[in-house]
Amino acid sequence: MGVNGSGDAYRRIINKPIPAHPHAHGGFGLWTIQVKPGPALGWVIIRSNGHEPRYHAYAYCRDAGGRRPWLREFGTLNSAVAWMLQHESEIRELIAGSEPEPDEPIT
Secondary structure: OOOOOHHHHHHHHHOOOOOOOOOEEEEOOEEEEOOOOOOOOEEEEEEEOOOOEEEEEEEOEEOOOOOOOEEEEEOOHHHHHHHHHHOHHHHHHHHHOOEEOOOOOOO
16 A cells, blocks of 8 residues: 555546646646746646536736636646647736736746
């Protein structure tokens, strides 16, 4: 009997590999999207709709109410990261006009 990592239970449940992307840093379920050594672009958080996991993209900032601005929902981590990188200039504009993210990026 040993200690399982956070992804072991997920892999056994749905029998799929843990999602990964070169610009998604962090652990399963919460990734900071960042092309290092540049600043973080946003977050991707996994949620379940009851059947399939969904990946929600957020900008790396806070709105006036202290919430992370939601960007879009995706079916895969790769599609979320790709969309965020393709829309980097618009996301950077949103970040520049918003409150800073109080948390440090996950490395």
